[in-house]
Amino acid sequence: MSGRTAGPVRLLLADDEHLIRGALATLLSLEDDLVIVAEAASGPEALAMARAHEPDVAVLDLQMPGADGVKVATSLRAELPGCRVMIVTSHGRPGHLKRALAAGVRGFVPKTVSAQRLAEIIRTVHAGNRYVDPELAADAIAAGDSPLTAREAEVLELAADGAPVAEIAERAALSQGTVRNYLSSAVSKLGAENRHAAVRLARERGWV
């Protein structure tokens, strides 16, 4: 019993880029067994549309205003367990994949695939299977697990926008010395030159 037993797969399409979303909607509609029942241009809108139309599969862009694809996926998972969620993205950072999988996403594909291929993957996901782009999966595996402790990651994240230690300490409710220690250990664990390089590395690997 995967969604409806017969009939077309009912899709929700969410992407803030009208051009892409419209084009995609047209192309996917060409497939006999796929029908777009709703479109959205932002995270919250996607959520609302999903509630209203209860699609079989939600195809979400990763980066949207309001709430990103993963956040939407998390909410969807709770509210509409019958709705499979898949994410389509331009920038395939390993971290996004990890977060997405943790949020119960069933499909994760880069926008470099063809519409044909996407349609196939939608069917795969609808059938109850999972699909992850092999390339992205390989990256994620190569990146491995974060060597950072929770606090180190938190402090590193607060340091991301170039804030001085004093501000980080305040925002994390830590002493400045502690912040510097965490930063220092994070930097050395990542083998980075300084905190900024460390932030970049951690971002690339999805550890923040």
Add this chain to the structure above:
Amino acid sequence: MSGRTAGPVRLLLADDEHLIRGALATLLSLEDDLVIVAEAASGPEALAMARAHEPDVAVLDLQMPGADGVKVATSLRAELPGCRVMIVTSHGRPGHLKRALAAGVRGFVPKTVSAQRLAEIIRTVHAGNRYVDPELAADAIAAGDSPLTAREAEVLELAADGAPVAEIAERAALSQGTVRNYLSSAVSKLGAENRHAAVRLARERGWV
């Protein structure tokens, strides 16, 4: 005499995201007066395709592997003066617009427009007019001109990836003291807290 006097507008479509490019190609083909004569997935490929097919209008994505849209536009301008170039982008930073216009780009639109609208804009550009998304234009105007001197901008750029002063000094062939002075004045001109915030600001406004 703009391109061919009659007949359909011959288009080159360049975008590294197969999904988008394919979808776009299909949608634009629906317009009677537009025909896609070539597609490309990278900067160099776009250039090669343009040489081979001499399209009337080249629709380029801003971010592509190999060479970004603006670089391609610059080359195209030199090699195929008859080919109008327009840029389509997801991320509309004012700086990109400025660079694009300087490279002789005739149209600059965000991917949030509809395909219908894009088709109209393609016609506008083909007719010899220019088109710039009003929103992006407003941002660019609001950002104004850079208050940074050439050197300040250069040093700030070298500082962008978190390199230490010593390295910046070496790469710019300046003394460390000079580098710190430039950095300092750039930071104060931009009203930033530190060099990193300054880099971010300058990037946003297209001053680097």
Add this chain to the structure above:
DNA sequence: CACTCCACATGACAAATGTCAGAGGGCCGT
């Protein structure tokens, strides 16, 4: 229970960075 992580802290020191003042030379416009 001992052992090992982790969170959190302090204090001290070296290195990097930010800020000032000053100073010479070049280019441009009036």
Add this chain to the structure above:
DNA sequence: ACGGCCCTCTGACATTTGTCATGTGGAGTG
């Protein structure tokens, strides 16, 4: 020719980081 920018440099100083040693206390595990 003069004043006004910009480029370049130096030296000195305060502040901010990065690094290290070291300590306490809690949580989890063998």
